[in-house]
Amino acid sequence: MTRPPWEPQAEPGGPPGGPPGAAAPRRRSLALLSLARARGLQMRNALDQQIREAPLRTLAVAVLLVLIWVALYVLLDGVLGYVRRLGLVAGIANHAIFVHFFLVLAVMLAFSNAILTFSTLYGRHEAGHLLAMPVDPRQIVCAKWVEGMLLSSWSFLLLGGPLMLAVASNTQVEWYYYPLFLAHFVAFVAMPACAGLLAAWAIAMFAPRRPLRAVGAISVAIGLGALYWIARASSASWESERWVEELFGNLRFLRQPLMPNTWTANGIVAVMERDVGESLLYLGIVLGNAAFVSWATINVLGRSWPLAYSRALQGRYSPTIRRGWITGACCAPARLLLPRAMHRLLLKDVRHFMRDARQWTQIVIMFGLLLVYVANLQRLPLDVESSPSKNLMTFLNLTTVSLILATFTSRFVFPMVSLESQQLWLLELLPLRRVTLLLVKFFFALALTVVSAGGVMWLAVHMLDLHPFWSMVTMLVCLSICIGLSGLAIGLGARFPVFGQRNPARIAAGFGGTFNLIASMLFVLVEIGGVAILSLMRVSSESELSAPNNLTPEGWLLLSGLLGLGVVVATGALAIGAQHFNRLEG
Amino acid sequence: MTRPAPFSDDGGERRGSPPGDDGRIETARLEGVTKRFGVKVAVSSLSLTLYAGEVFAFLGPNGAGKTTTLKMTTGLLRPDSGHVTVCGLSMRDAPRQAKQHIAYVPDLPFLYDKLTGREFIHFVRDMYGVPPALAAERLAHLVQRLDMAAFLDQLTEGYSHGMKQKLALAAALIHEPRLLVVDEPLVGLDPRSIRVIKTIFRELAQAGCTVFMSTHTLDVAEAVADRIGILSSGRLVALGTLAALQSQSPGTRLEDIFLQLTDEASAAPAGLERRA
Numbered sequence: 001m002t003r004p005p006w007e008p009q010a011e012p013g014g015p016p017g018g019p020p021g022a023a024a025p026r027r028r029s030l031a032l033l034s035l036a037r038a039r040g041l042q043m044r045n046a047l048d049q050q051i052r053e054a055p056l057r058t059l060a061v062a063v064l065l066v067l068i069w070v071a072l073y074v075l076l077d078g079v080l081g082y083v084r085r086l087g088l089v090a091g092i093a094n095h096a097i098f099v100h101f102f103l104v105l106a107v108m109l110a111f112s113n114a115i116l117t118f119s120t121l122y123g124r125h126e127a128g129h130l131l132a133m134p135v136d137p138r139q140i141v142c143a144k145w146v147e148g149m150l151l152s153s154w155s156f157l158l159l160g161g162p163l164m165l166a167v168a169s170n171t172q173v174e175w176y177y178y179p180l181f182l183a184h185f186v187a188f189v190a191m192p193a194c195a196g197l198l199a200a201w202a203i204a205m206f207a208p209r210r211p212l213r214a215v216g217a218i219s220v221a222i223g224l225g226a227l228y229w230i231a232r233a234s235s236a237s238w239e240s241e242r243w244v245e246e247l248f249g250n251l252r253f254l255r256q257p258l259m260p261n262t263w264t265a266n267g268i269v270a271v272m273e274r275d276v277g278e279s280l281l282y283l284g285i286v287l288g289n290a291a292f293v294s295w296a297t298i299n300v301l302g303r304s305w306p307l308a309y310s311r312a313l314q315g316r317y318s319p320t321i322r323r324g325w326i327t328g329a330c331c332a333p334a335r336l337l338l339p340r341a342m343h344r345l346l347l348k349d350v351r352h353f354m355r356d357a358r359q360w361t362q363i364v365i366m367f368g369l370l371l372v373y374v375a376n377l378q379r380l381p382l383d384v385e386s387s388p389s390k391n392l393m394t395f396l397n398l399t400t401v402s403l404i405l406a407t408f409t410s411r412f413v414f415p416m417v418s419l420e421s422q423q424l425w426l427l428e429l430l431p432l433r434r435v436t437l438l439l440v441k442f443f444f445a446l447a448l449t450v451v452s453a454g455g456v457m458w459l460a461v462h463m464l465d466l467h468p469f470w471s472m473v474t475m476l477v478c479l480s481i482c483i484g485l486s487g488l489a490i491g492l493g494a495r496f497p498v499f500g501q502r503n504p505a506r507i508a509a510g511f512g513g514t515f516n517l518i519a520s521m522l523f524v525l526v527e528i529g530g531v532a533i534l535s536l537m538r539v540s541s542e543s544e545l546s547a548p549n550n551l552t553p554e555g556w557l558l559l560s561g562l563l564g565l566g567v568v569v570a571t572g573a574l575a576i577g578a579q580h581f582n583r584l585e586g
Numbered sequence: 587m588t589r590p591a592p593f594s595d596d597g598g599e600r601r602g603s604p605p606g607d608d609g610r611i612e613t614a615r616l617e618g619v620t621k622r623f624g625v626k627v628a629v630s631s632l633s634l635t636l637y638a639g640e641v642f643a644f645l646g647p648n649g650a651g652k653t654t655t656l657k658m659t660t661g662l663l664r665p666d667s668g669h670v671t672v673c674g675l676s677m678r679d680a681p682r683q684a685k686q687h688i689a690y691v692p693d694l695p696f697l698y699d700k701l702t703g704r705e706f707i708h709f710v711r712d713m714y715g716v717p718p719a720l721a722a723e724r725l726a727h728l729v730q731r732l733d734m735a736a737f738l739d740q741l742t743e744g745y746s747h748g749m750k751q752k753l754a755l756a757a758a759l760i761h762e763p764r765l766l767v768v769d770e771p772l773v774g775l776d777p778r779s780i781r782v783i784k785t786i787f788r789e790l791a792q793a794g795c796t797v798f799m800s801t802h803t804l805d806v807a808e809a810v811a812d813r814i815g816i817l818s819s820g821r822l823v824a825l826g827t828l829a830a831l832q833s834q835s836p837g838t839r840l841e842d843i844f845l846q847l848t849d850e851a852s853a854a855p856a857g858l859e860r861r862a
């Protein structure tokens with residue numbers, strides 16, 4: 001045997017430990033770079049694998065992504081065009097749109113960053129691995145911050161890009177509009193990323209034992225605040241002479257001078273109005289604040305990350321004894337409808353879902369925000385009394401809700417089958433047909449989507465005081481969308497299962513998940529397109545003073561087609577999935 | 587709760603015959619370390635000193651607190667009270683400098699799915715600041731010893747459990763730690779790999795490194811460990827060389843000693859804990 005190559009460089013008989021940092025290498029300051037390089041390698045390898053193993057699929061995904069992108073552009077273009085035609089002062093309307101857009105974007109980015117960093121910085125595996133190394137924690141926090149921002153840049157590619165172009169096609173802009181829009185967007189992303197880091201840190205630090213409870217308490221607080229705001233707002237009178245006054249009061253609220261989303265909106269509106277100086281000024285303000293906030297966040301978090309990690313680690317497992325009577329009660333009605341085995345499976349799924357915070361908090365928060373928005377519908381500067389306006393609003397609501405629902409089914413429902421396949425050996429031994437398994441998951445997903453999306457749509461329809469007949473049509477289409485999306489997610493989840501991956505986010509981000517997302521989006525777009533045609537038919541028939549609350553024969557045909565499509569899509573996807581799933585070996 | 591552990595480190599030293607002379611170098615020292623998880627006391631005022639050039643095996647029933655102790659030694663968990671020192675550096679005051687001397691292989695090692703084994707090792711090398719040429723030399727040797735050549739350039743997501751273990755061990759040795767902390771290193775390895783790893787541990791010890799491992803395989807502990815510590819319900823109930831343990835207990839095999847000690851210990855403190 002040769003000399004072992006790991007003989008310590010420092011002579012074995014040296015003083016214990018030597019002076020601190022004696023073995024400190026010259027290259028330690030490059031930890032950030034090493035992390036970045038490793039991340040880059042991972043992405044390159046993943047892409048390489050995708051292209052090598054499934055070139056056609058990758059191409060299909062790329063093509064469909066472009067399609068979605070174009071569809072979003074068309075949608076935004078239509079909305080902006082509509083707003084322009086309403087004849088409101090363009091500047092104010094645009095400003096309001098941007099303020100809202102960046103506010104929603106900030107919430108989404110902060111939220112996704114919080115979830116991302118919570119799992120990387122305080123999660124079970126990677127964090128411990130990184131923390132065991134002699135690296136300045138600030139560099140790791142910084143790397144994660146950059147990573148979060150890069151992921152956020154997808155939001156630009158997907159949302160910001162279409163918005164930028166849609167604005168450009170509705171306003172006369174100069175060439176410098178494009179680089180400045182991009183710069184504003186990029187500068188804006190840093191602060192929500194910091195907010196996300198801080199939120200994850202706060203939860204690890206102060207509520208490690210009950211992250212759920214903390215998130216729940218915060219959501220309830222936000223919800224109560226929103227309710228209070230709504231209550232105050234709706235108590236105001238809406239008489240016509242005060243309407244304009246109220247409107248401007250409302251817009252003044254939106255123009256909070258201390259909110260970064262307002263700065264960015266101001267900067268973008270300025271460049272639309274060809275005021276480069278002002279735009280640059282706002283860009284500078286955002287950048288300056290972003291730099292300060294980032295510096296402070298990284299330093300504060302870097303210093304206390306190891307402590308927060310230790311606290312998160314020790315709080316991960318809470319010795320609560322669960323008897324499961326709440327979930328049992330929730331599933332009790334299903335006992336009457338489903339055979340015993342299916343009921344037990346359903347109960348297991350429901351428990352799994354309710355006990356995993358990551359599974360449901362996102363849904364609750366997103367749909368909570370939607371509820372707040374819907375409850376505010378009447379405050380929008382639109383003439384909600386007129387029928388076409390109501391029509392348009394309902395249509396936009398349905399679009400938003402279904403697109404969000406599509407992302408949710410892709411993110412949460414799609415991985416369910418893959419996660420279950422890890423226990424295939426267990427299920428294999430049960431006297432069950434595998435199709436039963438898929439059906440149970442389908443019903444579970446359907447119940448979830450109907451409660452969340454259906455609830456929001458019902459409230460929206462209610463707030464707009466839509467005619468009962470049209471309410472029914474909208475709700476039926478919504479139901480059809482829920483059926484189709486749940487069926488797609490479960491069916492495709494069974495067709496493209498991911499094995500050996502326990503992280504649902506990763507499963508959803510794989511090929512099958514992306515494919516499902518795209519298929520879901522397309523399905524939603526078809527349904528929405530159908531509704532748009534229905535609405536147009538209605539508008540034209542109304543102008544002829546025929547009964548507005550019925551449909552022409554073609555209308556009925558289209559409606560039944562839309563309703564049937566959901567069922568057909570779901571059945572088809574489930575059948576394909578079941579076929580593949582049956583052949584799997586545990 | 588704060589009563590002294592039934593078996594303290596010093597007692598063990600006096601009874602056991604230490605592997606080296608009295609001027610031995612300390613690599614890690616745990617002083618009265620306690621860790622609670624809520625009301626559960628996972629590790630209770632544990633004191634332990636590890637010396638350069640020894641393989642220390644940590645035994646104990648499931649849930650005894652072995653993993654928790656190892657994590658506190660590496661600085662991943664902070665003790666509620668007590669103090670951890672590695673190579674004379676306090677884990678609380680100079681964690682980064684201390685970590686430069688440690689390598690940690692957890693029971694379920696973390697690897698990045700989409701990196702190849704080689705890329706992963708390069709990543710670890712850079713994070714510890716090992717010069718590439720030196721690392722390449724060490725890696726070549728480790729690859730040959732651990733028989734990793736066949737899969738080193740594949741993505742780690744396709745590795746079997748044993749391959750992952752080997753890679754994690756190789757990555758841990760790339761910066762020549764003075765203290766190697768391994769949690770159940772031999773679970774799921776084939777007989778040849780077990781033999782190789784046992785040899786590597788012995789060689790590391792000979793080269794002046796300390797191996798701090800937890801294991802459930804008593805044979806391995808018997809074969810490679812210079813000293814053995816038995817943990818039960820967070821308390822050290824035995825500590826010393828195998829010979830010392832055998833001489834003070836009626837049983838002759840380590841298995842008997844283990845069963846007897848952990849049985850005795852779990853009867854009393856478990857009752858106490860329930861009341862606490």
Ligand SMILES: Nc1ncnc2c1ncn2[C@@H]1O[C@H](COP(=O)(O)OP(=O)(O)OP(=O)(O)O)[C@@H](O)[C@H]1O
Nearest residue numbers: 313314316317623628647648649650651652653654
């Ligand atoms: N993150 C945690 N949160 C709460 N309690 C924990 C946590 N980790 C460990 N414990 C508890 O601490 C005790 C000791 O756990 P530890 O993992 O150290 O045991 P172990 O000796 O490594 O067991 P095993 O041989 O099964 O690996 C156990 O009772 C366990 O329930």
Ligand SMILES: [Mg+2]
Nearest residue numbers: 652653693769
């Ligand atoms: Mg353990």
